[in-house]
Amino acid sequence: MQLTDFAPSLFSLEGKRAIVTGGNTGLGRAFTVALAAAGADVFAPSLAPDDGTTERLVGAHGRRFVFAEADITAPGTPERMVDSCVAQLGGLDILVNSAGISLLDDVLSFDRSKWDPMVAINLTAAFDFAHEAARVMIPQGSGKIVNIASLFSFLGGRQSPAYAATKAGIVGFTRAYADELGEHGIQVNALAPGYFATAITESTRADAASNQRIIDHTPAGRWGDPADLMGPLVFLCSRAADYVNGHTLTVDGGYLVR
Numbered sequence: 615m616q617l618t619d620f621a622p623s624l625f626s627l628e629g630k631r632a633i634v635t636g637g638n639t640g641l642g643r644a645f646t647v648a649l650a651a652a653g654a655d656v657f658a659p660s661l662a663p664d665d666g667t668t669e670r671l672v673g674a675h676g677r678r679f680v681f682a683e684a685d686i687t688a689p690g691t692p693e694r695m696v697d698s699c700v701a702q703l704g705g706l707d708i709l710v711n712s713a714g715i716s717l718l719d720d721v722l723s724f725d726r727s728k729w730d731p732m733v734a735i736n737l738t739a740a741f742d743f744a745h746e747a748a749r750v751m752i753p754q755g756s757g758k759i760v761n762i763a764s765l766f767s768f769l770g771g772r773q774s775p776a777y778a779a780t781k782a783g784i785v786g787f788t789r790a791y792a793d794e795l796g797e798h799g800i801q802v803n804a805l806a807p808g809y810f811a812t813a814i815t816e817s818t819r820a821d822a823a824s825n826q827r828i829i830d831h832t833p834a835g836r837w838g839d840p841a842d843l844m845g846p847l848v849f850l851c852s853r854a855a856d857y858v859n860g861h862t863l864t865v866d867g868g869y870l871v872r
């Protein structure tokens with residue numbers, strides 16, 4: 615690329631086809647709407663009931679939204695979802711692994727009944743979707759995979775052994791897939807949101823002391839707004855990021871530097 619070739623159109627996702635797991639709620643919805651605003655159609659496998667809000671927001675950009683109610687941890691579901699996206703949207707260019715859960719408990723109470731589902735959703739389902747997406751992306755010689763990590767990819771977390779383990783695992787998995795898929799023209803990166811006001815952080819926000827501790831620790835002086843993630847996500851999915859591979863981009867209002 616010549617210096618004179620650089621243009622805002624490098625950030626466009628016009629005509630791209632994307633999967634966003636959990637793409638109808640919370641941060642997943644923000645990712646879906648960001649991709650649509652940049653020109654992509656979105657297929658969203660998710661367990662959370664859909665009330666049509668995301669489809670309306672996507673439709674406002676003239677793009678298609680396909681909601682598929684599914685438990686992405688069920689055997690064979692990721693493969694079926696990728697095939698269904700290709701059949702309904704005509705292909706797959708972008709995968710955003712956003713679906714995730716957070717179960718909290720004290721050390722002696724946090725047992726396999728919490729650990730196992732968190733590993734299945736936060737880590738294994740992300741792997742399964744990336745594995746199935748690679749089946750489509752390798753032959754076409756292009757693709758973008760963005761895995762949603764967390765500050766707990768880097769930090770410990772009280773009451774959160776499985777969250778910290780799965781989100782650290784996401785970063786390692788991202789690097790391994792980036793290493794292997796780069797030669798196929800596919801970039802695999804992670805986005806690590808700080809503290810955002812969604813259903814997953816409801817209990818933390820409801821606790822006045824925890825809520826204030828987070829605000830005090832964040833140089834931006836506030837919780838993240840899901841819209842704060844839209845630009846960074848579009849960047850990672852765009853041609854402007856073609857030489858960005860294996861990176862974890864933190865979007866946390868500066869939380870980690872304090």
Ligand SMILES: NC(=O)c1ccc[n+]([C@@H]2O[C@H](COP(=O)([O-])OP(=O)(O)OC[C@H]3O[C@@H](n4cnc5c(N)ncnc54)[C@H](O)[C@@H]3O)[C@@H](O)[C@H]2O)c1
Pocket residue numbers: 635636637638639640641642643659660661662684685686687711712713714715735762763764765806807808809810811812813814815
């Ligand atoms: N909110 C935050 O502050 C924050 C911070 C860092 C990382 N994250 C990560 O962002 C991602 C999205 O979280 P959110 O805050 O939007 O939470 P959310 O609870 O609003 O959304 C979670 C989504 O995951 C989906 N999901 C859960 N289990 C599923 C299953 N078995 N099958 C299919 N879909 C399933 C749900 O349907 C839902 O759409 C998660 O990976 C989370 O760990 C969130």
